[in-house]
Amino acid sequence: MSAPGVFRVAAWVVQRDLRLATRRPSQVLQPLAFFAVVTLLFPLGYTPELAKLRAIAPGVLWVAALLASMLALESLFREDAEDGTLEQFVVSGQPLTLLLFAKTATHWLMTGLPLTLMAPLVGGALGVPFAALGGILSALVLGTISLSLIGAVGAGLTLASRRGGVLLSLLTLPLAVPVLIFGARATELAIAGDSLTGPLYLLGAVAVLGVTLAPLAAAAAVRIGLE
Amino acid sequence: MSELTAENIWFYRGDYPVLKALSFALSAGECLQIRGPNGAGKTTLLRVLTGLLQAEEGVVRWQGQATGARDSGFLASLAYLPHQPPLKAELTGAENVHFAVGLRRRCTPQDVRAALRRVGAGAFADRPVRSLSAGQRRRVAFAALHLDTARLWLLDEPTTNLDAEGQSMVCELLEQHLAGGGLAVAATHQPLALSAGRLVALELSGVGE
Numbered sequence: 001m002s003a004p005g006v007f008r009v010a011a012w013v014v015q016r017d018l019r020l021a022t023r024r025p026s027q028v029l030q031p032l033a034f035f036a037v038v039t040l041l042f043p044l045g046y047t048p049e050l051a052k053l054r055a056i057a058p059g060v061l062w063v064a065a066l067l068a069s070m071l072a073l074e075s076l077f078r079e080d081a082e083d084g085t086l087e088q089f090v091v092s093g094q095p096l097t098l099l100l101f102a103k104t105a106t107h108w109l110m111t112g113l114p115l116t117l118m119a120p121l122v123g124g125a126l127g128v129p130f131a132a133l134g135g136i137l138s139a140l141v142l143g144t145i146s147l148s149l150i151g152a153v154g155a156g157l158t159l160a161s162r163r164g165g166v167l168l169s170l171l172t173l174p175l176a177v178p179v180l181i182f183g184a185r186a187t188e189l190a191i192a193g194d195s196l197t198g199p200l201y202l203l204g205a206v207a208v209l210g211v212t213l214a215p216l217a218a219a220a221a222v223r224i225g226l227e
Numbered sequence: 228m229s230e231l232t233a234e235n236i237w238f239y240r241g242d243y244p245v246l247k248a249l250s251f252a253l254s255a256g257e258c259l260q261i262r263g264p265n266g267a268g269k270t271t272l273l274r275v276l277t278g279l280l281q282a283e284e285g286v287v288r289w290q291g292q293a294t295g296a297r298d299s300g301f302l303a304s305l306a307y308l309p310h311q312p313p314l315k316a317e318l319t320g321a322e323n324v325h326f327a328v329g330l331r332r333r334c335t336p337q338d339v340r341a342a343l344r345r346v347g348a349g350a351f352a353d354r355p356v357r358s359l360s361a362g363q364r365r366r367v368a369f370a371a372l373h374l375d376t377a378r379l380w381l382l383d384e385p386t387t388n389l390d391a392e393g394q395s396m397v398c399e400l401l402e403q404h405l406a407g408g409g410l411a412v413a414a415t416h417q418p419l420a421l422s423a424g425r426l427v428a429l430e431l432s433g434v435g436e
Contacts, residue, residue, distance in 0.1 A: 004333055016318075016326045023317035023355075084313030091277050092330045093302030227280055 009094050013102035014109075021110055027075055028110045035068035035115055039122040050127030057126040058187035061136070062143070062180050064122075065115055069144060070169050072111040073151035076103065077222065081159050086222060100222065101215035104152040112144025128191055135190030135200075142203040143183040149210035150175045156218040159225030178206055229254050231276075231379060231410055236285035238268070238275055245271050246282070251429055255378075258401060258411040260419055263431030269414035270310065272431070273381050276412060277307045289379070303331065306377035310384050312368035316357040320348055320367040323356055327371040334374055342370040347396060361388035366396075373400060380404060380411040387415075395420065 004012070021028050042060050043053060080086045080103075089099045119140055120133050128136065154172035158164030186199035229252035238246040245268040253259050261269045274280040276287055278295055286293045294301040314323045321339055328334045343352045348366040356364055365388050372380065380401075386394045398420045401411055405425050413419060419426060 004329065004331075009330055012326065012329045016315075019322065020315060020317055083315060084309050084311055085315070087279060087307070087309065088313045088327065088330070090279060091302050091305065091307045093299040094330060095299075 006095060006098055009092075010098050010102040013099055014106045017103060017106040018109075021106075027072075028114075031068040031072040031111050032114050032118060034071055035064050036118060036122060038064040038067065040125055043125055053125075054127040054129075054191060057123065057128050057191060058184040060126060061119065061122065061140075061187060062183045065140065065144065065183075066147060066173070066176055066180055068115060069111055069147040069151060070172060072107070073148075073155050073168060073172070074165055076107050076152060076155040077159055078155070078164070081222075081225065086159075087226060090223065090226065096219040096222065097215045100152065100156070100218045101211075104148055104215065104218070107152075108145055108148040112141075112148050115144055116140040129193075131193065132187075132190040135196045136187050139183050139186035139190070139196065139200060139203055142200065142207045143179050145207045146179045146203070146210045147176055149207075149214035150179070152218040153214050153221060156221030156225060159222060160227075179203065182206070230290050231412075232288045233276070234286050234288070236272075236275060236282045236287070238271055238280065238282050246275065246431075249285070249429075249431075251427070253410055253412070253427060255408045255410060256405045256425065257427050258405055258413060258419065258421060258425055259427045259429055261412065261414040261429050261431060262416065267431035269431060270383055273307070273309075273383050273412065273414055276381055277305065278302070304377055305379040305381060306331075306372055306375045307381045308368055308372055308383065308385065310387070312364045314356045314364055314367060317355060319353050319355055320359070320363075320370070321352040323367060324371045324374065328374045332374075332376055338374055339370070342374045343367070345373055346370045346400070347393065362390060362393060365389055366393060369397065369400060378409050380409065380413075382411060382413040382415075384415050385413055386417050386419075 039060055042056070046056070047053065077086060090096055116137055119136055123133060123136060151172050154168045157171060158168045161167055182199040182202045186196045186203065189196040189199065231253040233249060233251050236246050236249040237244060249272065251259060261272060263269055271280065275282050278298065288294065289301045313327070318326070320343060324339045324343060325336065328339070340352070343349050346366045346369045348363065348370055351359060351363055356367065359367070386397050389397065394417070401419065402421055404411060405421070
């Protein structure tokens with residue numbers, strides 16, 4: 001009997017997780033709603049003056065994006081660990097690294113990508129000029145990819161602890177600091193109308209590093225977590 | 228020729244030895260029934276065999292080769308059905324089987340339907356697993372096992388929650404699997420109605436000295 005190829009299996013995992021997401025849309029929508037609400041609270045709580053809002057917009061956008069993706073991470077591996085799916089992944093004989101990478105990629109499709117696409121909306125409310133949106137979108141794409149990957153390692157490491165939520169944030173947030181710094185800097189430069197190649201390259205470097213190393217680390221963590 | 232052997236397996240939880248110098252040998256067409264009181268280490272032994280747990284001492288051999296958690300050849304030839312069937316509550320029975328089997332081999336929707344009918348799950352194949360009873364879930368899990376081409380079945384309490392008809396269905400599947408040259412290790416208290424010569428018993432004492 002022919003065993004399915006690795007890419008076919010990865011596509012299988014993506015398809016399964018997307019199907020699951022359609023069955024419980026609230027899990028996908030909650031982090032997005034959180035992102036929108038947090039960013040939109042600033043015009044109300046701080047000042048409606050666009051000039052002042054524009055000055056804090058980079059920080060607000062990125063801290064909110066960081067917290068929103070943290071919120072979504074909790075569910076990345078936990079349910080699969082509880083219902084035995086992860087165990088089946090391990091004993092399937094397929095590379096666990098690839099299966100977890102596929103899960104993380106799907107997770108990004110349902111959190112990081114929509115977060116990025118919401119940026120024009122919330123950016124408008126924070127006084128971000130239209131011309132800056134292109135740069136902000138590219139920074140957010142790269143940044144959220146890194147956040148999902150870093151989060152996957154954290155989610156794997158906290159599998160064994162029942163209430164992993166706070167621990168997960170404590171583990172993951174420090175690792176996400178470079179993303180926050182480069183992302184906010186890129187956004188600031190985009191708003192000012194300057195070239196943001198420097199921070200974009202750095203964000204790209206973090207994303208590449210994440211794609212390379214995070215699935216390996218997550219797989220090792222999951223194996224330990226399942227023991 | 229024994230295909231699956233365990234030699235002198237020791238496994239500890241802290242200082243407490245759960246598995247003590249455990250050995251067995253199993254040939255094609257045989258089913259090892261692990262018996263023993265609660266906490267005797269039946270599930271632990273199954274998980275050691277899958278490689279999910281690492282034994283402190285001892286070795287598990289499959290076709291003469293020592294196995295490990297990263298041994299994809301060995302893993303591809305085993306199917307592990309844990310005590311709690313690994314199903315997604317939001318997906319239907321058919322979807323669950325489809326995705327579970329698809330990880331390991333190619334299968335068509337027709338195969339999935341046929342397997343679900345074979346285990347008596349045809350009538351509720353399109354309902355979300357969330358709404359199924361424990362016995363119905365177990366039937367769905369057996370449909371996935373039936374489609375799998377694994378030669379070694381590792382079953383944790385395979386007949387729990389099943390009615391009399393379901394239990395004999397499981398025994399039929401097992402018998403068919405063994406007759407085709409397969410092997411099985413089943414942790415269960417209930418007697419398994421298999422033909423003579425198929426069953427090898429392993430008693431775990433459980434009480435540490």
